[in-house]
Amino acid sequence: MTHTPLTRSEAKELTRRRLIRAALAILDKEGEAGLTTLKVAKAAGIAQSTFYVHFKDKQDLLRSLGDEGGERLRRSMREVRRQARESHDAERHREAFRIPIEAICRHPELLRILQRARHDPASPLREFAVETAAAYRDHHAADLAELGYTADDEHDRRRLEMIAEGVNAATNALALGHLEGRYPDVEEVLDVLVALSNGALRLLKSGA
Amino acid sequence: MTHTPLTRSEAKELTRRRLIRAALAILDKEGEAGLTTLKVAKAAGIAQSTFYVHFKDKQDLLRSLGDEGGERLRRSMREVRRQARESHDAERHREAFRIPIEAICRHPELLRILQRARHDPASPLREFAVETAAAYRDHHAADLAELGYTADDEHDRRRLEMIAEGVNAATNALALGHLEGRYPDVEEVLDVLVALSNGALRLLKSGA
DNA sequence: AATTTCACCGATAGTACTATCGGTGAAATT
DNA sequence: AATTTCACCGATAGTACTATCGGTGAAATT
Known part of the structure; x- marks a missing residue:
């Protein structure tokens, strides 16, 4: 008091x-x-x-929000890596999806704001949103590489990127669907994401 | 003249x-x-x-744009169905991805506008964007059902919906990536989408 | 041919917002 | 204790936009 x-x-x-x-x-x-x-x-x-x-002006506020959001996102990415290392190999892939979904559920406004900014050419946050999306894609691609899906040639590297981008998009979509109440059970969401991811990764395995 | x-x-x-x-x-x-x-x-x-x-006012213009976009989208969905019926079973699944991607590439502004509106609570187009997304999801789910992935119980129906939503999100993301020049070869994009989709659908098959 | 309709125009009132400016009092410094 | 700093305030000039209104001439109707 x-x-x-x-x-x-x-x-x-x-x-x-x-x-x-x-x-x-x-x-x-x-x-x-x-x-x-x-x-x-x-x-x-x-x-x-x-x-x-x-x-200084409204732009300056939005820049600060970008920094703010970036800080949170980087923290959350580090957390993903940390927790991923702690889990057993079998669970690892599945848990790699749980963490971003939980992060989205904690601060859904950040994802929504970023999604909007990413497609709004007038948004001062646009560049930041595009960079963040790229960072996540690369982060996910690196994760997959750590799991053993190495890409040796140009072709496979691009495939890996596409898989990372596609699976990220699906993760975001399903996380928001979960928040909207359409997919109440997170475990079911994880089932689907793991299945999507595994299906695509089989492409790389067969190619290697 | x-x-x-x-x-x-x-x-x-x-x-x-x-x-x-x-x-x-x-x-x-x-x-x-x-x-x-x-x-x-x-x-x-x-x-x-x-x-x-x-x-009447700006709202009225935006409403008209919604109708306009809805018309185009419905036409494009009918086109997907028509072409899908024409192709052989083996190609069918793959072609079901080519058509929306081509549609997006023809009018990328529509997808971008809808993506933005979907996450913008103040947008007069928001309701329309959400409805459109739901229509696409259901459309895709129905397509999968036609391919033989029937869902009998509540659990599988929801899984089918999640797969449709996740794969749609991936399709949109990769189509925009293609337009941005990151994935120049559409065939590679299709490879990845088919693989993503097949991986997830294996979930349903094993459950049946 | 005379009359009516209406797609268009320029001018402008009204609204919502941004950003500046001079002032104030309490905190910080001397 | 005297002086300076500065986070805050209310007032307001300036800007950008929406929506209305009266007027005009060519098309449509009579």
């Missing part, structure tokens, strides 16, 4: 965090069209004009 | 078509944020105020 006396910079940082949180919530609920400095500031409990104490 | 004399209603319809075309192009290039009555009217060669002769 005691108000810890904050220094000025601590208080400012706190306000900044509130602004970023508010912006993410508004972006998720109302989209980029609904993201105004007035709404963000109001939701964070400050005057509209004070927004500009924290960000 | 002879200017066919158009009746008033013919000229009006022509202007309306130009507005819709212009709107689609702007939506694709600049996103919903860039879609203003001034830009659309200018691109169609009329005054901004004349926009309101053709549409």
